[in-house]
Amino acid sequence: MNGADVLAEVLLANDVTVCFANPGTSEMHFVAALDRKPELRCVLGLSEGVVTGAADGYARMTGRPAATLLHTGPGLANGLANLHNARRARTPMINIVGDHASYHLPLDAPLTTDIEGLAAPMSNWVRRVNGSLDVGPTAEAVYRASLSPPGVATMILPADAAWGEVATPSPSRKISIDAPRAPDPQTVRAVASAIRANPGRVAMVVGGTAARADALTIAGRIAIACDVRLFNEVLVAHTQRGLGRVAPVRIPYPIDLALEVLKDVDLLVLVGAPEPVAFFAYPGKPGRLVRDGCTVLTLAKHGEDLKGALEALHDELGVKRTQSLQLITPNGNEGYPVAQLTxxxxxxxxxxxxxxxxxxxxxxxxxxxxxxxxxxxxxxxxxxxxxxxxxxxxxxxxxxxxxxxxxxxxxxxxxxxxxxxxxxxxxxxxxxxxxxxxxxxxxxxxxxxxxxxxxxxxxxxxxxxxxxxxxxxxxxxxxxxxxxxxxxxxxxxxxxxxxxxxxxxxxxxxxxxxxxxx
Amino acid sequence: MNGADVLAEVLLANDVTVCFANPGTSEMHFVAALDRKPELRCVLGLSEGVVTGAADGYARMTGRPAATLLHTGPGLANGLANLHNARRARTPMINIVGDHASYHLPLDAPLTTDIEGLAAPMSNWVRRVNGSLDVGPTAEAVYRASLSPPGVATMILPADAAWGEVATPSPSRKISIDAPRAPDPQTVRAVASAIRANPGRVAMVVGGTAARADALTIAGRIAIACDVRLFNEVLVAHTQRGLGRVAPVRIPYPIDLALEVLKDVDLLVLVGAPEPVAFFAYPGKPGRLVRDGCTVLTLAKHGEDLKGALEALHDELGVKRTQSLQLITPNGNEGYPVAQLTxxxxxxxxxxxxxxxxxxxxxxxxxxxxxxxxxxxxxxxxxxxxxxxxxxxxxxxxxxxxxxxxxxxxxxxxxxxxxxxxxxxxxxxxxxxxxxxxxxxxxxxxxxxxxxxxxxxxxxxxxxxxxxxxxxxxxxxxxxxxxxxxxxxxxxxxxxxxxxxxxxxxxxxxxxxxxxxx
The missing domain is CATH 3.40.50.970 (Thiamin diphosphate (ThDP)-binding fold, Pyr/PP domains)
Known part of the structure; x- marks a missing residue:
């Protein structure tokens, strides 16, 4: 068994069953290893932006990381723009970037590049495999890094680490991932108290798992019971919506509209989302979307138990589980358009x-x-x-x-x-x-x-x-x-x-x- | 006049008349400045790999840098793979990468990225503009950096530097670029002496301007007169060839063929090219293409006067200007294929x-x-x-x-x-x-x-x-x-x-x- 086989086994042992790929020569031993594991589905993208963006879409919908397979620095570079989107979406992802054999790097062959330098700006975690015996430990580490908290994790796999023999590999095992951190009671009490102190002037922004239907139901009850306006982020990584579901308002992209919808907010509560800011700066316009003096409190951050935090806040505020959601769920529709397509x-x-x-x-x-x-x-x-x-x-x-x-x-x-x-x-x-x-x-x-x-x-x-x-x-x-x-x-x-x-x-x-x- | 106007003026004053572009919001002031300069031709690419690759092709054929216009970190990232090719081709290029207004960066808006980090691996030179008054000096510096010696130079243009007023701009001026360094007589003598000492066992690799027709003529005379085998690099950035022109042999890409053609070489002379190495490492095969013990001498490097160095070597070796090139120019052809297209x-x-x-x-x-x-x-x-x-x-x-x-x-x-x-x-x-x-x-x-x-x-x-x-x-x-x-x-x-x-x-x-x- 070689290093590439160990990597494939660790992935499969941890339910990483899809690899979006655009391989090259330095990845051939890993391609050969994948060929021996037909249960790991390999999906080819004809350019690397497809590969990384598809891994992002897969993980958003399944909650599980996919692997990507990219060819040295230029292959990674082509995929960076969508890694940037994935990083901002806080998506779990495992990038496997092939590189020259370690002893070949000093020769500065044409494809030699600073892969760590390229990966770092768009990754939450980067590590280079140090020889075939390090493939197993790095594969376990990259899997863990992709999920705790969810983010973009990149491992660099030199060709000689992939082809090097691993005489007595440890059996691949399921890595345990810590559960998201429970809500902090003191924070919950402080947020509840601030909400009570600002009647009619509170807005809440939900992101991450706080924007899923079950968490939105809780947020919706809070919103109705406590007169809190509920917002999605400007850019929504993943939410669940439609008839019968709580419908937050999306913060508008155009700066003037965004300032308008948030102008009366004295308290902004963040749940799994950063404070909303202007997408770009414009001369003479503010960068923050809430007014100066608005209090911004974070109920829970990415990687914490967002639904649990909403539940705790809900209970702290004394909201009833029977609270009607009628005011915050959609009703009626827009009629059916005819003639001109707009x-x-x-x-x-x-x-x-x-x-x-x-x-x-x-x-x-x-x-x-x-x-x-x-x-x-x-x-x-x-x-x-x-x-x-x-x-x-x-x-x-x-x-x-x-x-x-x-x-x-x-x-x-x-x-x-x-x-x-x-x-x-x-x-x-x-x-x-x-x-x-x-x-x-x-x-x-x-x-x-x-x-x-x-x-x-x-x-x-x-x-x-x-x-x-x-x-x-x-x-x-x-x-x-x-x-x-x-x-x-x-x-x-x-x-x-x-x-x-x-x-x-x-x-x-x-x-x-x-x-x-x- | 604002910073963006200053940049456009410096480019035009230095005969940078083409801008390959894929702009975004943070570059709008520069787009507006370009709109006021119709003599600067803007060419849109629908993805940034087109933009950077086209700037490379333009500069290889004209010897003059084109500008590229790229949108923040992700736009640059999409263009990096072909910047890598340009860097390896030693192509002059001026990248203008827009960024957020400097004061907007601390807010970590969604497009905020480490642009310096992304640019460095594929650039020979990187600098961020520090305010509108620094646009002029940086524009002059990026132009100079792109040409002395030729390479990929990247300037980062924050939006506020582009839109900031420059009350009393200096008149844009033509930047003087130092001529390539003349050949070193001692090196020329040493190479000539080594060539004489290794009859029938010498190979020369020509790259850069040494692979253009006029330089090849000189190299060809040396080759015939002194029994030197003449090679192009494995990957040829730019050469001039065809009937009547000296025809070096291209070093093969496949490792075994490359080792074969160089196996009898005792002295390898490099003219504007690095030592050829294996494109990838393979288990049990060498990384260097010349055998151990082969002497490798550099007659002249990229950025030096390669044709001048060949001329000096030619004279030092006493080669006649009337030397026939018949043996090293093409003759005959391959017939005309019919039927199956291969x-x-x-x-x-x-x-x-x-x-x-x-x-x-x-x-x-x-x-x-x-x-x-x-x-x-x-x-x-x-x-x-x-x-x-x-x-x-x-x-x-x-x-x-x-x-x-x-x-x-x-x-x-x-x-x-x-x-x-x-x-x-x-x-x-x-x-x-x-x-x-x-x-x-x-x-x-x-x-x-x-x-x-x-x-x-x-x-x-x-x-x-x-x-x-x-x-x-x-x-x-x-x-x-x-x-x-x-x-x-x-x-x-x-x-x-x-x-x-x-x-x-x-x-x-x-x-x-x-x-x-x-």
Whole structure:
């Protein structure tokens, strides 16, 4: 047995059963080891942004880390942007980055790079394997690091550690992961007391597992009983929503709207979320979204028992378990749009048709801004979206979610500009026959940047700005592009055709792409 | 005038007239500044690997740096793999990476990243602008750093430095760049003496500007007169070759072949190239390609006057300027292939049809291994290829070369697996109407990895390895994919159809893609 075999065994012993991969020569011994373990499912991405984004989507939906397999520094580099999103989503992930044999590094062969330097900014944990006997201990450590608390953990596997023999390997064992830390009673009492002291002026932001349906039910009861306004983060890693579920308001992305919704808040309570701040700085505008003098208290942080903390707060506040949630759950819908296909029309039609228990992935940027508000009445579903502001995550996230949840329909609401960074992921959806419906909001521009140009005071843009902000020349033919990658596709230009195409896509299993010309 | 305007002015004053860009919000003030400078050509890439690879191709062909414009850490990260190739090619390049306003960084907004940490491994020089008054000095410094010696220079531009007013900007001036260092007479004498002492056992490796036609002529005379074998590096950043030009042998990529061609060498002379080493380590095989005991001497290094050093050596050795080059220039050709389209057939047909003064870009990996040998008789042309071992550089390099050389045909010989990392570059070729013919070697597999699996002793591969190494399910439909991105395309399955399609592509201006089913 060699080091690569030990690594595969440790992964399998700990229920890490999927490896998203884009391997190269230095990883061949690990590829050979994986080939001896058919129960570990290997999924190829044709570019590494697909690999890391898919591992993120998989882990968000399953709670279990996937492994990634990346080829030396450049392979890792290509995957860093979506590792950044995963790190900001606090996703458990195990990156396995191959490197030259340790004794080959001093020769500075062309692919030699500072892998630790590249990995550190987007990883919560990095370690290089020190010889084949260190593969087992490092594999156990990377698994533990990926889960306690959940985060991005990266191990660097030199080729000679992978191919080196391990004469008497320890039997692979299940690593025990500590349970999340229980809520601190003193903190709970302090938050409860502050809530009581600020009637009508309290807001709560829920993130992480506090944004799941069961925790939201508790937060919702608190919100109604104690007049607390409930918010999701600006960028939502994973929440559960729809009819019958407590519906927080998402803090708006545009700075002026965000300041407006939080302007009357005297006490902000954070549950598994950092304090919301402006996405970017703008001259003359504040960076913090709450006003100066607003008290910000953290009930519980990422890695702690968020639902337990909400329960403790609920009890401390004397909220009844029978508290009605009617005021904070969706009712009614937006009617059914006809004729012209707009961003909002797509959102409402999708909301009407979301199958129960579907997974909605949203990287629609400006086109998706109102989806959350317009779709509250949809059938209960999970919602995931990119969290680090690095675009090019939607197609990979949807790909990974579909592998993690093979029995659930995945619908990816996808901006066209963002889609182009990792469009290669459509091929993986075709290869794995994943049940993903991709809806491209085809507006042929980086619409967000046009808005930002206005924000910096540019009234009318010229040739160079157009050349950098518009995607209309040539227009991307999404049907042809998707078919080139093995995914069936069609174009919708009206609400009626969009509606018909969406019905067709949802009634069958497998990938389909709809170019919605908005 | 603000900091962004100052930056644009310094670039233009120094003949940096092209900016390959994928901007985001934090770069909007610089985008606005570029919009006020229409003489600075902005070229959009839909993913950052296209941006950095194109800047590399542009600079290789023009000798002048292009600017890149990248959006914070993730935007830079997406471009790092091709920065790695550029760094290994010793290409001059100016990266402008936008960042949050300096005072916004402590808030740890979602896009906050360690940009210096990400940039350092793939840059020769990194500096963060410290306020708007520092934009001018940093812009001058980054320009100088990109050229003396040529390399990848990265400046980080915080948004507030871009938007901050510069009340009394210094007039932008042309920065003087020191000429390359002249050859050291003592080194020249020592190399000459060593060459004389090892008759018939000397090899010379030429890289950088020593691989251009005029320098090769001098190297060729030395080679014939002194019985020196002349080699290109394994990965050739840029050379000039074809009929009438001195034709070095390319050091083979496969380890066993490389060891074989260098096994009788007692003295290796390096001119603008590092000592060749094995691309990867293999158990039981050496890392250095020359045998133990071989003397390795460096005549001149990157950044020195390589042609001048060759001239000095030539004179020191008493070589005549009338020395015939007949023995080291190509003669005859390979005939004209018919029927079955193979890697070699594509190479030979292309070689027959290369227009004079064309630019050949080659990222054909296994499919291109024999192109160099098979195309020596072609019309004189420039040849560029990825240099750092990071795949996904061919389409971007060809894109940048076409922008740098608008009057020359560019032919990109492209492996299918590698093409998929940066296929987005086809759209830029369509948008800019670039005269690039892309030839996809469509073998539907990572062929190099199959060979490497055999190298690690795997006789027959199983399901998992197949799932990671083969691209045949689904097959990529290159014609559909290219058309989706605005590039006309067609399939060739025989030598005859390939020949006809290539004639058609070469007879017109603009991008065209041929899927060669090999």
């Amino acid at each position: 961003d909002d029309a797509v959102a409402v039609i999708v909301a009407h048709k979301i199958p129960e228990n579907a997974v909605i992935c949203e990287e629609a940027i400006t086109s998706g801004r109102r989806f959350f508000a317009l779709s509250a009445f949809a059938a209960p579903h999970d919602f995931i979206s990119p969290t680090g502001g690095s675009i090019g995550d939607g197609i990979p996230l949807a790909t990974g979610a579909a592998i993690g949840c093979p029995d659930r329909k995945v619908i990816n609401l996808q901006a066209d500009g963002s889609a182009m960074y990792t469009v290669q992921g459509l091929w993986t959806q075709a290869r794995e026959h994943l049940d993903v419906t991709t809806i491209i909001f085809s507006n042929r521009t980086y619409a967000i940047l046009h808005a930002e140009m206005r924000n910096v005071g540019v009234a009318s843009i010229g040739t160079n700005a157009q050349r950098m902000l518009d995607l209309d020349n040539p227009p991307i033919d999404w049907v042809s592009l998707a078919r080139g990658l093995g995914v069936e596709a069609a174009v919708a230009t009206t609400c009626e055709t969009f509606s018909t195409l969406l019905d067709a896509a949802l009634s069958r299993h497998g990938p389909f792409l709809i170019e919605a010309r908005v | 890697d070699d057939a594509v190479a030979v047909i292309v070689a027959h049809k290369i227009p004079e003064n064309a630019v050949i870009c080659e990222e054909a990996i296994t499919s291109g291994r024999r192109f160099f040998a098979l195309s020596a008789f072609a019309a004189p042309h420039d040849f560029i290829s990825p240099t750092g071992g990071s795949i996904g550089d061919g389409i971007p390099l060809a894109t940048g070369a076409a922008i740098g050389c608008p009057d020359r045909k560019v032919i990109n010989l492209q492996a299918d697996g590698s093409a998929m990392y940066t296929v987005q570059g086809l759209w830029t070729q369509a948008r800019e109407h670039l005269d690039v013919t892309t030839i996809i070697f469509s073998n539907r597999t990572y062929a190099i990895l199959h060979a490497e699996m055999r190298n690690v002793g795997v006789a027959s591969i199983g399901t998992n390895a197949q799932r990671m190494l083969d691209l045949d399910n689904p097959p990529i439909d290159w014609v559909s994919l290219a058309r989706g991105l605005g590039v006309e395309a067609a399939v060739a399955t025989t030598c005859e159809t390939f020949s006809t399609l290539l004639d058609a592509a070469l007879s017109r201006h603009g991008p065209f893609l041929i899927e060669a089913r090999v």
